[in-house]
Amino acid sequence: MTPLKTPSSKHRLNFPATTPKNGNHHGAAAATEHPVEVIGRIRNLTSGAGGASALEIAGGGTAVRVRGDAGGCRDFTLDGVSVSEEEDLEGFYRRFVRSRIEGVRVGAKCTVMVYGPTGSGKSHTMFGCTKQPGIVYRALKDILEGGGGGEGDVRDEDDAGFRMGLFVQVTVLEIYNEDIYDLLVGSGANAKGNAPKARLEVMGKKAKNATYISGNEAGKISREVSKVEKRRIVKSTLCNERSSRSHCMIILDVPSVGGRLMLVDMAGSENIEAAGQIGFEAKMQTAKINQGNTALKRVVESIANGDSHVPFRDSKLTMLLQDSFEDDKSKILMILCASPDPKELHKTVSTLEYGAKAKCIIRAAHVATPRDKMSSEESSTMLNSRIVAMNQFIYNLQKENKLREKERNEAQSVLKRKEEELAQLKAKLKLIEGQGAAAKQDEINSKVMEKTQSLRTELVKMEEKMLRQQQELLALQQRLQEVEREKPVQQDIIGGRLLARLSEMSARADQSMSMDMSIDFDMGDQPAVEDVKVIKEDTRQQGQIRSQTNAAGSCTSAGEQEDVVRLSGYPEKVVLSTVFEEGDEEEDKDSGVDEEQCKEVVEESYVMQQPLAEPEDPETRNTRIQNIFRLCGNYRELAKNSKVQSPAARDSNPVFGDENKQPAAKQVFGDENKDPSAWGAIEPPMCDVKVADSPVSSQLSPIVCQFVDEPKLPVSEQLKSCNDTLEAADENKENSGRDSLLDVYIKWESGHLIKGLKLLSNSCLSDLRKLLEAHFEEAGSKHAAQQFTFLLLGVRHLALHIPFFHPIVLCYLYLLAMSFIHHWRIETSL
Numbered sequence: 001m002t003p004l005k006t007p008s009s010k011h012r013l014n015f016p017a018t019t020p021k022n023g024n025h026h027g028a029a030a031a032t033e034h035p036v037e038v039i040g041r042i043r044n045l046t047s048g049a050g051g052a053s054a055l056e057i058a059g060g061g062t063a064v065r066v067r068g069d070a071g072g073c074r075d076f077t078l079d080g081v082s083v084s085e086e087e088d089l090e091g092f093y094r095r096f097v098r099s100r101i102e103g104v105r106v107g108a109k110c111t112v113m114v115y116g117p118t119g120s121g122k123s124h125t126m127f128g129c130t131k132q133p134g135i136v137y138r139a140l141k142d143i144l145e146g147g148g149g150g151e152g153d154v155r156d157e158d159d160a161g162f163r164m165g166l167f168v169q170v171t172v173l174e175i176y177n178e179d180i181y182d183l184l185v186g187s188g189a190n191a192k193g194n195a196p197k198a199r200l201e202v203m204g205k206k207a208k209n210a211t212y213i214s215g216n217e218a219g220k221i222s223r224e225v226s227k228v229e230k231r232r233i234v235k236s237t238l239c240n241e242r243s244s245r246s247h248c249m250i251i252l253d254v255p256s257v258g259g260r261l262m263l264v265d266m267a268g269s270e271n272i273e274a275a276g277q278i279g280f281e282a283k284m285q286t287a288k289i290n291q292g293n294t295a296l297k298r299v300v301e302s303i304a305n306g307d308s309h310v311p312f313r314d315s316k317l318t319m320l321l322q323d324s325f326e327d328d329k330s331k332i333l334m335i336l337c338a339s340p341d342p343k344e345l346h347k348t349v350s351t352l353e354y355g356a357k358a359k360c361i362i363r364a365a366h367v368a369t370p371r372d373k374m375s376s377e378e379s380s381t382m383l384n385s386r387i388v389a390m391n392q393f394i395y396n397l398q399k400e401n402k403l404r405e406k407e408r409n410e411a412q413s414v415l416k417r418k419e420e421e422l423a424q425l426k427a428k429l430k431l432i433e434g435q436g437a438a439a440k441q442d443e444i445n446s447k448v449m450e451k452t453q454s455l456r457t458e459l460v461k462m463e464e465k466m467l468r469q470q471q472e473l474l475a476l477q478q479r480l481q482e483v484e485r486e487k488p489v490q491q492d493i494i495g496g497r498l499l500a501r502l503s504e505m506s507a508r509a510d511q512s513m514s515m516d517m518s519i520d521f522d523m524g525d526q527p528a529v530e531d532v533k534v535i536k537e538d539t540r541q542q543g544q545i546r547s548q549t550n551a552a553g554s555c556t557s558a559g560e561q562e563d564v565v566r567l568s569g570y571p572e573k574v575v576l577s578t579v580f581e582e583g584d585e586e587e588d589k590d591s592g593v594d595e596e597q598c599k600e601v602v603e604e605s606y607v608m609q610q611p612l613a614e615p616e617d618p619e620t621r622n623t624r625i626q627n628i629f630r631l632c633g634n635y636r637e638l639a640k641n642s643k644v645q646s647p648a649a650r651d652s653n654p655v656f657g658d659e660n661k662q663p664a665a666k667q668v669f670g671d672e673n674k675d676p677s678a679w680g681a682i683e684p685p686m687c688d689v690k691v692a693d694s695p696v697s698s699q700l701s702p703i704v705c706q707f708v709d710e711p712k713l714p715v716s717e718q719l720k721s722c723n724d725t726l727e728a729a730d731e732n733k734e735n736s737g738r739d740s741l742l743d744v745y746i747k748w749e750s751g752h753l754i755k756g757l758k759l760l761s762n763s764c765l766s767d768l769r770k771l772l773e774a775h776f777e778e779a780g781s782k783h784a785a786q787q788f789t790f791l792l793l794g795v796r797h798l799a800l801h802i803p804f805f806h807p808i809v810l811c812y813l814y815l816l817a818m819s820f821i822h823h824w825r826i827e828t829s830l
C-alpha cells in the first residue's frame with residue numbers, strides 16, 4: 001500500500017506558535033481558541049477487576065488523577081471528567097455533548113470522537129445500550145426535534161424538525177483494515193442477510209459515492225442507524241467480548257443550515273498479546289486498528305506541536321477527519337474513555353496523555369486572509385448546495401404529500417363505495433320488507449280481480465242467455481198470437497191463460513236470475529191440488545175449450561180445481577219444440593250455469609188428423625201410438641228428479657207384473673161410461689203426430705206398473721181410489737225425497753177399461769211404451785180387438801232441479817204451460 005503523505009502546509013491549521021503550556025497565551029487568549037475539547041469518561045469498575053479504582057477525579061472535576069502501584073499519582077487536566085458510576089449517559093450527554101449538537105442545528109460543524117483502549121466503553125458511550133441510548137441517537141433526536149428537553153420532556157415530536165425545515169442526510173461508514181465501507185449499501189428493506197458492503201474510495205477529504213439516508217424523523221433514522229451499526233465487524237477478544245474491529249464514522253449533514261456532525265467510534269487500541277490475538281490475520285487486523293489510532297495520534301501531536309506537516313493521509317481515518325481539524329468553524333469533542341481497572345493503567349495513562357496533547361491544540365484568531373476569500377466562494381457554493389438540498393427535500397415532501405393525498409382519495413372513494421353499498425343494501429332491505437306486504441296485497445287484489453272478472457263473464461253470459469230466452473219467449477208469444485188469431489174463440493181462453501202463465505214465469509225467471517235453485521212445480525202460487533189440464537181437440541167438429549174442475553172425479557179434493565182445456569180447431573200443423581237435457585243436478589250445481597247442456601230440439605212435425613169415428617186397423621193404431629211417444633220424445637223422461645232414487649226406495653216400489661203382491665196398489669179409474677162427466681173432455685183424437693226420434697239414448701229405468709182393471713167400479717170411484725192412492729203415494733214420496741212413482745192414466749177407447757200405470761220418476765216415454773206393449777201382450781186377445789184412447793197421462797210431482805234461468809227450463813215451462821203444468825192429462829184418441 002502506498003503510504004499517504006501529509007497534506008501541504010497550506011492546508012494546515014493556523015495554530016499559534018506557542019501553546020498555552022508555554023505561557024504565552026495571555027494577551028492572545030481572546031484571539032485564540034481551542035478547537036479540540038477533551039472530556040474524560042471513566043467507566044465503572046468491572047467485577048473482574050481486582051483492587052480499587054486506579055482513577056479519581058481531581059482539579060474540581062476537570063482533571064483525572066491516576067494512582068500508580070507505587071503510590072504515586074499523576075493528574076491529567078481535561079475540559080471535563082465524567083464517571084459513569086455517578087453520571088449516566090443522559091447526564092453525560094446533557095453536560096458535555098448537547099451544546100455542540102445545538103450548534104450543528106444552526107450550521108456549525110462538530111466532530112465527536114471516542115478514543116481509548118479496547119473495552120473502555122467507547123461503543124457504549126457512542127451507541128448506548130438497550131436501557132439508555134448513546135450519543136448518536138440523542139444527537140439525531142436533538143437535531144431533528146429540537147433541543148432543550150430531556151428524556152422526560154413533553155414535546156411535540158411530530159414534526160419539530162420539519163417545522164424548522166430541518167432534515168438530515170446520514171452516511172454510515174466503516175473503516176476496516178484501512179478500507180472504507182458503506183454500511184448503508186445492502187442494508188435496505190430489500191437487502192438480504194449478509195449482503196456485501198460497498199467499498200468506497202476517498203476523494204479529497206470525503207468518501208466518494210457514499211450513500212445516505214435522509215429524513216426528518218429521528219425515530220426512523222435512528223432505527224436505520226441502529227440496524228446498520230450491527231453490521232460492523234466485531235470480534236470477541238480477551239479484553240472485550242464484543243470488540244469492535246473497525247472504526248465507525250456516522251456523518252449527519254443538515255443541508256438546510258449547512259451543519260455537520262461527525263460521530264466517530266474508534267476501534268480500541270490494544271496490545272496484541274493482551275487481547276489474545278493469535279494468528280497472522282488477527283495480528284494484521286490489530287495492526288491496522290492501531291494504525292488508524294496511531295495516525296490520529298500523530299496528527300494531533302503534529303498539530304499541537306505546530307509542525308509544518310500534519311500526517312492526515314497516513315490513514316483513511318485521518319483523511320476523513322482532516323476537515324474536522326482544518327475547518328475554522330469545525331470543532332472537535334474528544335471523549336477519552338478510560339477504565340479504572342489498575343490492570344489497564346498503562347493504557348489509561350497513554351490515552352490521557354493523548355487527550356492532554358489534543359487539548360493543547362490552539363487555533364489562532366480568525367484573520368481575514370485570501371483563504372477567507374476562498375472561503376466565501378466556498379460558502380456560496382455551499383449555499384447553492386443547500387438550496388439544491390432544500391429543493392430536493394421540498395420535492396420529496398411534495399411527493400410524499402401527493403402519495404398521502406392519493407391514499408386519502410382512495411380511502412375516501414372506498415368509503416364512498418362502501419356507503420353506497422350500504423345505502424343499496426338498506427334500500428333492498430326496505431324493498432324486501434315492503435314487498436312482503438305488497439305481495440300479499442297484490443295477491444288479494446289479483447284474486448279479487450280474477451273473481452270479479454269471472455263473475456262479470458258469467459253475468460254477461462247470463463244476460464246473453466236471458467236475452468235469448470226473452471227472444472224465444474217473444475217468438476213463442478208471436479206464435480201464440482198467430483194461433484189465437486186463427487182461433488179467435490180459443491184465444492180468449494187459452495191465450496189469456498198462457499200469456500198470464502208466461503208472464504208469470506218470466507217474472508219468476510227475472511226474480512230467480514243467477515240463482516241455482518230447485519224448481520218444484522208444487523211450490524209457488526200453485527195450489528197443492530192436482531191441477532190437471534185436459535186438452536181436447538176435435539178437428540172434425542167445432543173446437544171448444546173449456547175448463548172444468550176435476551170433480552169428475554173423485555180424483556180432486558175439495559177446493560181444488562182442475563183446468564181442463566179443450567182445444568177446438570187445433571191447428572193441423574202442430575209445432576212442438578222441446579229440449580232434452582242430460583246431466584244430473586249435481587253436475588249442474590258443480591259446474592254452475594256455464595255448463596254445457598245437451599239439447600235436442602224436436603223437429604217440427606205435422607200431425608195428420610184422422611177421423612176418430614172410423615175404425616182403424618191395428619197397424620194404423622200402432623203407428624199412432626208410436627207417434628204419440630215420439631211427440632213426447634221417446635227418450636225424454638217423463639219427469640226429472642234430481643234426487644236419485646235410493647235402492648231402498650227402489651226395492652219398496654212394486655215390480656211390474658207383480659200385481660198379485662200389491663193388490664192394494666191397484667188403481668181403478670172407473671168406467672167412463674158410467675161417469676162420463678168425469679171424462680167428458682174425452683174426445684176423438686185431435687191430430688196425428690209425427691215426430692222425429694230423438695237420437696239421445698236413455699237408460700231403461702225400472703218400470704213399475706199397476707193395473708186397474710175393475711170395470712165393476714164406477715169411473716169416479718176408480719179415480720177417487722186412484723187419487724187416494726196417489727195422495728198416499730205422495731206422502732211416501734215426500735218421505736222418500738219425492739223420488740218415487742209417476743202415475744200414468746190410460747183410458748181405453750172402448751170406455752170399459754182404464755189402466756193406471758206407475759213409472760219411476762226417472763222413466764221415459766219409451767219405458768211407458770214398453771210398459772204398454774207388455775200390457776198388450778199380457779192382455780192378449782182380450783184387448784187386442786178393442787179400441788183404446790190414450791186418455792190421460794197423469795204425472796205427479798214433476799220436479800225439476802234445474803237452474804231456473806236456463807233456456808231449457810223456459811222452453812220446458814212453455815211446454816208445461818201448454819199442456820203439462822203439474823198434473824196434466826193428455827187426452828187424445830188413437
Ligand SMILES: Nc1ncnc2c1ncn2[C@@H]1O[C@H](COP(=O)(O)OP(=O)(O)OP(=O)(O)O)[C@@H](O)[C@H]1O
Nearest residue numbers: 043084118119120121122123124240243244267268
Ligand atoms: N460506562 C459504562 N457503564 C456500563 N457498562 C459499560 C460502560 N462502558 C462499557 N461498558 C461495558 O463494557 C463492555 C465493553 O464496552 P465497549 O464495547 O463499549 O468497549 P469498547 O471501548 O468499545 O471496546 P472495543 O474497542 O473493543 O470495541 C460492554 O459490554 C459495555 O456494555
